[in-house]
Amino acid sequence: MKKLIQNGTIVTATDQYAADILIEGEIISAIGLNLQAEGAELVDATCCYVFPGGIDPHTHLEMPFGGTVTKDDFASGTKAAAFGGTTTVVDFCLTNKEEPLQAAIDRWHAKSEHKAVIDYSFHLMIGEMNEQVLKQLPAVINDEGITSFKVFMAYKNVFQVDDETLFRTLIAAKELGGLVMVHAENGDVIEYLTNQALANGQTEPIYHAKTRPPEIEGEATGRAAQLTGLSDSQLYVVHVSCAQAVEKIMEARKKGIQVYGETCPQYLVLDETYLEKPDFEGAKYVWSPPLREKFHQDVLWNALKTGQLQTVGSDQCSFDFKGQKDLGKGDFTKIPNGGPIIEDRVSLLFSEGVKKGKISLQQFVDLTSTRAAKLFGLFPKKGTIAVGTDADLVIFDPHAERVISATTHYMAVDYNPFEGMKVTGEPISVLSRGEFVIRDKTFVGKEGKGRYLKRQKFGTPEESVMNKTITV
Known part of the structure; x- marks a missing residue:
């Protein structure tokens, strides 16, 4: 019809x-x-x-982490995304070492294909790089249409890889037409600072932030950018939270290195004082990188306005406060990292950005939809109106006004970090x-109506879109 x-x-x-x-x-x-x-x-x-429908390039739906699993699956998560104005999500597919990459991809297909109410695609985590992995990558790109690869520089002994793995992934991406995504924090330094804090009896949620200072995010971002330049490849830095990381991205881009940056609504409107809330309420705000001092917000908004950061993802990774976040009572390292953001991403950027004059209406569309479509091989079918x-x-x-609350949101989690806003x-x-x-x-949607999207290689010339009006 x-x-x-x-x-x-x-x-x-x-x-x-x-x-x-x-x-x-x-x-x-x-x-x-x-x-x-x-x-x-x-x-x-x-x-x-x-x-144009929003594109969220950073979600974790039904993801195992810290001995538990994120509360929102592809049914509740994509439904909440749709209520928030998002029509496409790109989720992170986690791999296991010495396991065929296709096995991990198949797991994510099983999680999503009968549940998603909107369209979706996957990024693929790279946890090791060797000849066996290299041989599998062409099929991942050409058959599955997965053209972006996630590398962790943090979470030591869980996800973190060494610099050789990152560098070899960058080289492979350059040759095969992929985009490397990096979680840029220095995991080795985090491990040291965390052990020191626990030894000193510093166990409250605020120490999650104190043991992951902005300097180590800046250092890792700069290191990844330098390796990108050395390999003549392309890099996308996820969830940029601080001035130090923005500075390193700006420096790299001035040198002509292909580095792109994403930030998230939580870093634009919340600060580290939320981690100090009493009665363990600070655990609701534990994610990585952590919330920063308030002055970093102005730096991030300016970076969005000037084009030094290109996208706003949600980093949706929801855990209930009761029964999941409270696993870390008495030890902040056991608090599952992540928050429920997917539903409020678009409204927050409009309200805090456009309405307050921090970004233009066109920049808002670019940040929430168009640029992600272009970077991740979905444009022009997605990301614009033509x-x-x-x-x-x-x-x-x-002009509509509402108050964000867990009592009215559609996510499956028992709290909202923007409660009362x-x-x-x-x-x-x-x-x-x-x-x-x-x-x-x-x-009025239906579970399973969402379609898996195979994406174009990075750098693929944009398809021409018909510029004529069809007679009706």
Whole structure:
């Protein structure tokens, strides 16, 4: 059935204009003023923006960690994402050493294919690099369409790899057309500082931040950037949280090194004092990198505005406060790292960024959708509004006000880190490939309707998008 979205204001990463959008099947077939389409379902977007569906490049759904598993799976997680204006997520597929890469990928397919309500893809963790792994990478890229690889420089004895592994991964990515993603913290120094804190009886949640100071994030970011330059490869630094890391990314980019950076809403609006909340409430805010002193927020916002950071991901990694986070009472190292962010990512960036004049409306679209689509091989089918693209659309009321709360969110977790925060701007209806997932703030989607996306190689020339209007 055709759908005709009328009376809205279309906003992309480059433009803002009033027009109607005609959807036929899964794609946008026409854009123009006063479009007519016999038999089309009419959708009124008066006083609303129409954005391309959000793309969250950083999620951890149904992920094992610290002896437990994240609370949100691909059903609840993607449903919450849709309520928040996100129509595509890229989740991290964790591997085990000496195990075929395909085995890990198959596990993630099993977690997602009958549950996801929106489209999704995977990044693949690289935990070792040898001839056996190298031989498997072409199939991962060409057959599975997984063109991004995650390397951890932290979590010693769990995920952390050495510099040789990172360097060889960068070289392989350059040759095969992949993008290397890095969790940039110096895990060896963290291990030392953590052991020292525990020996001194410093066990409260705040010491999670004290043992992971911003200097070690900056050091690891700079090291990864230098190795990227040496290998003439490409790097994406996930969850940038501090001025020191931003500085290293800026330095590398000035030298012409292909380094891109992502930050997250939590680092833009929360600070490390939340870790000091009494009655172990600080555990709700334990994730890595940790929250920083408040002045880092201004640095991050400026980096988004000036283009030194390119995307905003959620780093969705939810654990219940009761029954999971409280595993770390008496020892902050046993608090599962992560928070529930996926649902509020888009609204927070609009409310705190656009409404407060920190970023433009076009930058908002670029940060929440378009740039991720381009970096991760989804553009132009995803990430913009144009004839021929997937009809992933968000009808967004820029004037709606709401208060964030665990009592009203759709994530499966028992708390919200932004509890009580008032935000302006809210998705009203969300379409994924032409079908409503959210309509008038009500879920109308279906588990299993989300489609696995095979992605283009990094650096693939952007496909030309039809620039003509189809006669209807």
